[in-house]
Amino acid sequence: MLAVNACAAIRDPAVIASANVVKVAMRPDRLALLFSRQPIPYPRGAQPDYLRQLGLYGLTRAGLDTFAGLPPGPLELAESIEMLRLLEHGFAVRMVQVDDAGTAVDTPEDLARVERMLRATQAGSGAA
Secondary structure, three states, X not given: OOEEEEEEEEOOHHHHHOXXXXXXXXXXXXXXXXXXXXXXXXXXXXXXXXXXXEEEEEEOHHHHHHHHHOOOOHHHXXXXXXXXXXXXXXXXXXXXXXXXXXXXXXXXXXXXXXHHHHHHHHHHHOOO
């Protein structure tokens, strides 16, 4: 295994629909099947469970060397998702699902929100 990546459940429909959030579909053995900025799987019948990629990559040295030596493929270029490079070239990415997605910072608006949260926390603790 060259790479692992973390993911967490998404419940907020706005987050599911956001192109700023990378979603992942997995095989039953927890290997990534596909990453996309679109909701995957598409909810054609029953309401599927959605997972967000957290972008916490773990690569072996060989995995990092392999990744660096591979050219971006058409899916990676279209979606702007680095982990697609490994999938497109036939390498597996093991997914580790965690309970807490934390606070994502994917846009300038997210950064401003986190800065406000930090200031509020600092003000509440009496820190300068």
